[in-house]
Amino acid sequence: MSDISEFITNLPKAELHLHIEGSLEPEMMFRLAHRNKINIPFRSVDEVRSAYNFTNLQDFLNIYYAGANVLIEEEDFRDLAVAYFDRAAQDGVTHAEIFFDPQTHTDRGIPFNVVINGLLAGMKEAEEKHSISSKLILCFLRHLDEEEAFKTFRTAEPWFDRIVGVGLDSSEVGHPPSKFARVFAAAGDAGLKRVAHAGEEGPPEYVQQALDILHIDRLDHGNRALENSELTTRLAREAMALTVCPLSNHKLRVVNDLCDHPVDRMLAHGLRATINSDDPAYFGGYIGDNYRAVAKGRNLSREACMTLARNSFLGSFLNDYETMAHLQKLDAFFHKHHEVDL
Numbered sequence: 001m002s003d004i005s006e007f008i009t010n011l012p013k014a015e016l017h018l019h020i021e022g023s024l025e026p027e028m029m030f031r032l033a034h035r036n037k038i039n040i041p042f043r044s045v046d047e048v049r050s051a052y053n054f055t056n057l058q059d060f061l062n063i064y065y066a067g068a069n070v071l072i073e074e075e076d077f078r079d080l081a082v083a084y085f086d087r088a089a090q091d092g093v094t095h096a097e098i099f100f101d102p103q104t105h106t107d108r109g110i111p112f113n114v115v116i117n118g119l120l121a122g123m124k125e126a127e128e129k130h131s132i133s134s135k136l137i138l139c140f141l142r143h144l145d146e147e148e149a150f151k152t153f154r155t156a157e158p159w160f161d162r163i164v165g166v167g168l169d170s171s172e173v174g175h176p177p178s179k180f181a182r183v184f185a186a187a188g189d190a191g192l193k194r195v196a197h198a199g200e201e202g203p204p205e206y207v208q209q210a211l212d213i214l215h216i217d218r219l220d221h222g223n224r225a226l227e228n229s230e231l232t233t234r235l236a237r238e239a240m241a242l243t244v245c246p247l248s249n250h251k252l253r254v255v256n257d258l259c260d261h262p263v264d265r266m267l268a269h270g271l272r273a274t275i276n277s278d279d280p281a282y283f284g285g286y287i288g289d290n291y292r293a294v295a296k297g298r299n300l301s302r303e304a305c306m307t308l309a310r311n312s313f314l315g316s317f318l319n320d321y322e323t324m325a326h327l328q329k330l331d332a333f334f335h336k337h338h339e340v341d342l
């Protein structure tokens, strides 16, 4: 394991499913609470960590939204992004497409420009410091109604040149993709990419809706698509990238054990599966830990890890030229490792 562990750490990779608010570590939560004079219902970092005992998505979301209350100033959002990229750099991440949830902040009176300008400043710093390129995806909270999503969409309009796409997250069951048909159509008309969480807890029909009604360019999670063989075949035929999050799946009981994780089944079906961290501060690990967890649980080979990393660039929203440059670096890395081992 230690051999593949080091291989995984250094493997060049893209992260395509990361909620920036989910990278808020308890230490930073305390620091920001103090700096912004916000009360949090915990006395210590250990107490926060021991509260991270979820049995489903909603349990987690309640704590995740409460944690975000400490984010107030532009500097806080910048610090949050910088901390994520510093950590991602240690895991061989060379490109990241990160989600943010503006409604979580604007509903508390934090202006949209404070949120996005802070994140963009952190992304710029990461590019300069670590040569990590990045893009922003604005997520709509699906437990709120479509009119609220439209308000956020209109507020974001002046920043459309700095947002690559829109996404859909939060409580899945009871909030089908069809609820957001019009705002996703408007996003498509504006030239934005479209992604959606579907098939995490929700049924395969939600994945179907995400494809047919939201016209997604990428599927977030998608685990439950495997319950429908026609849908699985379609996802493979359309080369739809799936942003799979193993530690999240385990913590939120989408899978009972990492030994049962379907990632290699997805690859065997020809699906463009990728590995990601989702909310690393809450689920016990960053992207490298996620690769290692499934590599161990499913006894993955280096070649399988290589395929997952390759899929991350192929599934990204980089242009063809940029994608090719990343793939060349990945190939060079693999061949160097192979020669060392021969």
Ligand code: ADE
Pocket (backbone or CB within 6 Å): 019, 022, 057, 064, 169, 170, 171, 172, 197, 200, 248, 278, 279
């Ligand atoms: N928001 C943050 N993480 C999420 C997840 N895994 N599913 C849905 N919404 C989320």
Ligand code: ZN
Pocket (backbone or CB within 6 Å): 017, 019, 169, 197, 220, 278
């Ligand atoms: Zn997610």
